[in-house]
Amino acid sequence: MALQQVVQQTVEGLGFELVEIEHSAGGVLRVTIDVPWEPAQTERFITVDDCEAVTRQLQFALEVEDADYRRLEVSSPGIDRLLRNETDLDRFCGEQVDITLKAPLGAAAQGQVAANRKKFRGLLARGDAGSWQISWSDAPAPKPGQRISKKRESAPVQVLGFVWDELREARLAPVVNFKGRGVKAPPQG
Structure with a gap:
């Protein structure tokens, strides 16, 4: 099974959304996950515990598939996340x-x-x-503590x-x- 499929099935099986996979030349496998979005849902954020759970499950799945990587990094998209669609x-x-x-x-x-x-x-x-x-x-933008005149347009x-x-x-x-x-x-x- 291809690396992309293994990672996607594992991440989605745990109830998360796969945002991105990056496999660098140095053997680092970076996986970015997020919480699936539903319009009526209150915003929930990825926690360290979520990343840890996905890491443990991915390590097991990648070992079974004999995937070639040296280090696995699982993270959230961050505060400057890419908007993909x-x-x-x-x-x-x-x-x-x-x-x-x-x-x-x-x-x-x-x-x-x-x-x-x-x-x-x-x-x-x-x-x-x-x-x-x-x-x-x-x-x-006004500087912190700066007073802004009400007459200023x-x-x-x-x-x-x-x-x-x-x-x-x-x-x-x-x-x-x-x-x-x-x-x-x-x-x-």
Whole structure:
């Protein structure tokens, strides 16, 4: 059985989603796992115990299959996780993301954005009919403790619409809050 199949069957058999497999030249086998996403489900994160359980099971399965590797690393996708498909865009709608377009905007931005710009960071939202949009403001973030005048005009919010095929890469923006994870209100309905 192929290495990909062994890893995928083992990971999915334990109730996780296989995100990525990387087999380096030095014999390191990196497996990235996540919790399968369902729209109504509250967000659950991969823990060290989850990685340990998958590691133990994979070591056994890979030994049975006589797979060629020196070291096994199992981890979560991390705070800057790659968004691999439109389902991931649905999952992280409303979050800060970094996107890279395949081609620069060119004249389509009508002078609002540099014509050769391909990288953007902003809030991901659903557009119309299978499209997405990202909104951002180019205003500099205030420094910690800095007072902001109420008379100061805020920078305009810019919006870029795109479809999945126009993206080279999309990732969650690594936003770190050192004061702890906030509690999200349960959905009403």
